[in-house]
Amino acid sequence: MNAASTQQRPEITIIGAGWAGLAAAVTLAAQGYRINLIEAAPQAGGRARRISIGDIELDNGQHILLGAYQELLGLLKTLGLKEEDIFIRTRLNLKMHCMHGKGLHITVPKLGNPLHMLIALLAASGLSIAEKWKIIRCWTTMMQSGFKLDQDQTVTDYLDKQQQSERLVKLFWRPICVAALNTDIEKASMQAFLNVLNRSFADNRANSDMLLPRTGLDRVLPQPALDFIRQKGGKVSTGERLLKINTGPEGVTDIETTKGYHVVTHLILATPYQQTRKLLAPLGHHAAITTAMMTLEDEPITTLYMQFPRHIRLEGYMQGVCDGISQWFIDRRTCNQPGLIAAVISASGTHMQMDRETLTQAVIAEIEKIFPDWPQPSSTWLVREKRATFSCTPASGNIRPQPGNIGHNIWLAGDFVDTGLPATLEGAVASGLQCARQIITDTSIT
Numbered sequence: 529m530n531a532a533s534t535q536q537r538p539e540i541t542i543i544g545a546g547w548a549g550l551a552a553a554v555t556l557a558a559q560g561y562r563i564n565l566i567e568a569a570p571q572a573g574g575r576a577r578r579i580s581i582g583d584i585e586l587d588n589g590q591h592i593l594l595g596a597y598q599e600l601l602g603l604l605k606t607l608g609l610k611e612e613d614i615f616i617r618t619r620l621n622l623k624m625h626c627m628h629g630k631g632l633h634i635t636v637p638k639l640g641n642p643l644h645m646l647i648a649l650l651a652a653s654g655l656s657i658a659e660k661w662k663i664i665r666c667w668t669t670m671m672q673s674g675f676k677l678d679q680d681q682t683v684t685d686y687l688d689k690q691q692q693s694e695r696l697v698k699l700f701w702r703p704i705c706v707a708a709l710n711t712d713i714e715k716a717s718m719q720a721f722l723n724v725l726n727r728s729f730a731d732n733r734a735n736s737d738m739l740l741p742r743t744g745l746d747r748v749l750p751q752p753a754l755d756f757i758r759q760k761g762g763k764v765s766t767g768e769r770l771l772k773i774n775t776g777p778e779g780v781t782d783i784e785t786t787k788g789y790h791v792v793t794h795l796i797l798a799t800p801y802q803q804t805r806k807l808l809a810p811l812g813h814h815a816a817i818t819t820a821m822m823t824l825e826d827e828p829i830t831t832l833y834m835q836f837p838r839h840i841r842l843e844g845y846m847q848g849v850c851d852g853i854s855q856w857f858i859d860r861r862t863c864n865q866p867g868l869i870a871a872v873i874s875a876s877g878t879h880m881q882m883d884r885e886t887l888t889q890a891v892i893a894e895i896e897k898i899f900p901d902w903p904q905p906s907s908t909w910l911v912r913e914k915r916a917t918f919s920c921t922p923a924s925g926n927i928r929p930q931p932g933n934i935g936h937n938i939w940l941a942g943d944f945v946d947t948g949l950p951a952t953l954e955g956a957v958a959s960g961l962q963c964a965r966q967i968i969t970d971t972s973i974t
Contacts, residue, residue: 537561542796543770546574548941549798550753551960563762568769578746581909587745589829590858590872595737596727597954607752615739621844625898627852632699636736644733666690675726680922683713703848709920709950710827710874717922720950740862779937801944820927829916830873832891834905838866852894884910917951918944931959932966939963
């Protein structure tokens with residue numbers, strides 16, 4: 529575009545400085561659009577943010593990113609960040625402990641597709657030859673279908689039809705599904721699970737790599753994004769909550785917030801689905817969307833941080849538990865917090881009925897059994913995100929709205945919109961980028 533067309537670009541108002549809103553804001557700011565970013569919380573990051581508890585800084589949850597997160601990695605390049613400065617990239621190394629019985633260990637080798645998965649499964653320890661071939665047959669069926677179902681179903685139903693044994697489900701399929709979808713297999717969408725498997729394991733071998741942040745989540749995207757937006761002349765307001773959207777015949781006209789009014793011509797709503805529904809419902813223009821979103825449900829993520837002596841560490845940075853309360857243990861030495869181990873419990877379950885002390889002691893008891901040489905932790909911090917993600921069920925596929933323009937110069941972004949992915953950071957970023965790209969196309973002046 530020439531200089532004249534740059535001057536005519538509209539100001540874009542974005543509500544929500546989570547990863548979806550930040551992705552949209554950065555992409556538009558990079559193209560010369562004026563940004564007005566408004567966030568209700570005191571800090572950016574949404575449900576993937578840095579928190580302070582006493583004198584320690586933690587993340588509100590553990591987010592393991594994958595090499596398949598191409599939209600996020602591309603966004604970091606827009607910010608001028610190098611992957612190696614932000615992440616430790618390591619091949620997938622899946623070590624699953626069992627509280628009762630033998631565990632499982634799978635490492636993805638440096639081979640091309642599809643050999644990397646075949647060799648990884650054949651070389652896995654803890655599985656019999658018959659069990660390995662059962663997984664390989666199931667994987668082959670997925671590949672032959674193009675990772676598509678004629679009709680969605682639960683992961684449990686699909687695996688039953690593929691004759692996957694109870695032990696294989698416990699050791700292999702369930703941990704991967706719950707980690708990917710934050711929804712247990714009895715109600716999780718198989719199509720969403722297939723989408724994740726396809727992107728992560730069926731294409732480029734490097735897509736299955738784990739990307740472990742070298743720092744807190746706020747320094748991965750939120751803080752660099754805010755700095756970039758401000759450098760480009762954008763406005764950022766935190767602690768400001770949107771109360772009302774006003775529209776006219778031509779679309780949105782202005783918004784009312786806790787700090788006043790803003791004239792608006794283009795509005796991106798990058799808020800959690802509960803807030804998005806409440807904001808859209810009074811307009812009367814989007815009844816189908818708001819009614820559908822009423823049926824979405826929430827899933828929690830619980831994280832127990834445990835401080836051990838600095839020399840305590842996990843081989844491979846991350847290990848799982850297939851039949852305990854804990855699901856994953858993650859070594860925070862990657863974030864320059866040696867000896868700090870995070871125990872992650874995804875999705876709903878009996879742990880949500882436990883009080884803080886009972887749950888903490890139950891996780892520590894599992895640590896004692898799996899790592900008997902470890903001492904007791906000197907400190908613990910329990911973080912519960914009760915509305916971490918939506919519940920990714922087969923029904924949710926028909927409920928989630930499409931990202932982008934919904935009319936009246938309003939665009940939707942967020943991890944709940946239908947990007948083909950469950951509620952992941954990559955899905956959130958992809959939704960924000962899609963909104964930004966639509967606006968750039970719609971407002972381009974030739």
